[in-house]
Amino acid sequence: MTSKQTVSDAMTAHIETAGMDRREFFITTAAVGGTLVVGCGWPRRGDAVGVTTPAAPWYRESTIPEINAWIVIAPDDTVTIRISQTExxxxVWTACAMMISEELQCDWNKVRGEYASANRDAREEAPAWTLKNPAGPEPSPTDPRGGGGEGDLPATNERISWTGVYRRMTTNRSASVKGNLYFYQLAGAEARERLLLAAAERWDVPTSELTAKDSIITHATTGRTVRYGEVATRAAELEHPHPETITIKSAHEFTLMGTERKNLDVPLKVTGQAVYAIDVKVPGTLHACAKACPVWGGDVKSYDFDAIKEMPGVHSVVQFPKPDPGLVRGRHFSGGVAVVADSWWRAKTALDALPLEWEYPPYTHLNTENMQQALVESIDEPGRLVYQQGNLEDAMAQATSVVEASYDVPYLARARMEPGNATVLVTDDRVDIWIGDQSPQETRFSASQITGIPQEQVHIHSAHLGGGFGRYGNGPQAEHAVMVAKALKGQPVKMQWTREEDWSVGTTYRAMGVARLRAGLDADGYPIAMDIRAAADQTASSPHRSLVPPGYFFPNLRVTNHFADFHVPCGTRRATGSPSNVFFVESFIEELADAAGKDSYEYRRELISRNDFLFKDDWLQALDLVAEMSEWGTPLPEGWARGIAIDDRRYDREKPDVCTIAAMVCTVSVSKAGAIRLERVDVAFDEGFGFVNPLSVRKQIEGQVAWGWNDVMHQGFTVKDGRMEQNNFHDFPVSRMSEYPREVNIRFFKTNHWLEGVGEEAMSQIPPAIVNAVFRATGKRVRSLPLRKHDLSWA
Amino acid sequence: MPFPLTINGLQYVVDVEPETPLLWAIRDTLDLTGTKYGCGIGQCGACTVHVNGQAVRSCSIPVSAAVGTTITTIEGLSVDGTHPVQLAWKEFDAPQCGYCQSGMIMSAVALLQRTSAPTDDEIDSGVTNACRCGTYYRVRQAIHRAAALMSTPPAGSGGRNDDV
Structure with missing residues (x-):
């Protein structure tokens, strides 16, 4: 990373205006673009500023003192909880509030949420006593304290520090519970203790004689009670004498967590009142529509502003450079232009009309076919060793038979529903950003680097996201918006991508992948040697994930990753490497079972039973439960079949780690003409020590059923001339109601460990389970996704 | 040029180019932001509103074609979130990210207005909105529930939403 000043200079945008000064511009827009409202009374929401609940928390005049940075309690007992994760x-809007309320002992019906301030996080360090995970710096997944996740959250680098007052504001890695639980609990516990201190002072009794429940403090011996709202102001003044002695509940003591709670923001989402960043309108905002070179790493060669400057409402064109890769996790995006106008539609219309030539990078010869060939060739190279046990080649030589199969998966966009956007105001000494963002701390850093304004002066106004599925799936939306707004200093600018720009230029992708698996089987058909080679784009996220033990017994195993260096920006799409790798492994296991002439559930069961690892019984429990739920082995109509798959989203760590074990059976029907329907899905899902909100877990699993179906059935991005060929819903289909299975059965099973998470742990199993079922129904083994490429007719 | 529009029972005049999609007049000019932009090509349904009672993708009709019609957006469905479809949606906690849900709800209301007790197949063909979070399982149940709520007369008038 270069110095702030250098980055700031390099990231300066070039601007051409329509020859109006600011004052003239506003006069002009008022004449041609204004709105005449006849009939009043309908509430206008034009001044909303990124608020997702009916309040404006981050700058509100504080008339009610906070108990601590996370909690404000009003005289009427309303509890406002600051949410540091992004919904x-x-x-998480509900789960984060539950984790704090669990310790606060407040009345859940009086809880509301507001986003924590990333600006305050830059200016204020977390109290030292909150930094320690009670389960230690490297918590065991089976220690019931603390969440099992990130230990003491040491991760601090140039872009991000997790010792600020709101700690880990990144929403990723399934970590909103496992990574944050202990400091949420500590925040709730500390506030509760200070409320007790205030009550103890009022009654002149020791706190040990007091109990707190549902926002009421009771002194049992005298029968006196006081509400939280009555002592909150005093509690806010009192310091806890020994905060380091505050303890938190362990997993078995939770009472609120583990109960089904409707999501706090749902009422706003059924009335259109929930505010996403795309709904924000700061008074005086100009609108920008941006377009970058569609071949990543490219830039603008020339454009002709004169051709559009007389178009209605046009204000200016801003040319912006390639975002510094140091700000966007090393990914290379393109430079581009933004047309700025008095409405977004006018900006988009003028951008479409703008004569524009690109300076293409030397990647225009690349297409899916030659890129896939490069991946196939990399498979024959030694690769990067991920895991090894036993002696693979010796064992392979002793095998009775050898089975080999190759698989491939395409690039995939996340395809969130809300196109990338942000509203930004840059002034001489301050940046304000209204955005839905999975990592506001990193955006804060980006904005500071681009503008040269210190992070302490960058204010992120968080809004809900219309889908996320991985931060840099959102691409450089914030960087584009800040660069454009910097060029129009003093002027709020709302930058918004088109759908096409969001999907085919602005996003990052799940990497295209190729795998070759080879197994040496013994006389009974069980593998004694397993060679797993998985190739992907160099920038693939977690390309090893779900490939390494535990799981099945492979006494001699070698796992290698192989890479080809492409220009396509890959990133952390939902479940990162698992969907590709689980498709490879769970398809291949099925092929081995067939080669052995054994039932695929029984075959998996045997391979797990032969293994020796910490969560073996839990794996077997998952597999047995889903077999029972799905009536495995019972007859189905002609053209119908079941397929099974299991995974725990394991990472390549040597020590036992958190995991979420889920086994699934997908029941499909395939018509003789080859039309597939997903008829039924049965899911056995790991409950671990317990969920925060089981209702949200069910919803996440239900949603992942649709996600997995889309992955396996419909979706694939292809490259031609160095750019993506697909860019909207017509060529990157998202399934609708009609394709969702009519029957989805979910059962939880109890285990004694912390979970990896729930938002991406029930999707990787679906593609192989469906492909396995399709094979049973049609006799056709599909090794290249998506299914819609294939003729699945049968006679 | 000015176009008179009737939205949620109120009269507006928007001064935009005639080919401006109705969506952008609703969202950007009139600030009724419950109606969402998703694809701009009439595919995803996030921008669904009612025009003369029919569910319409508002990104795909020009504002000039909406003059003289009666338009309803999510904001006009009820003043307090108590339309039976909204009540059912809350009962099943249907939304996840929520971005597509305004359009999904408007499609469901239009379906229930023409088919009071839809079958699963009628729901499949009548509600074709895209939801990337995959809320279809709960949306289907909520539509059936809303149909039941709409078939029984309300217990009182102007019910309050105690679910907030």
């Missing part, structure tokens, strides 16, 4: 449909 993108996974339920």
């Amino acid at each position: 993108l449909g996974q339920g």
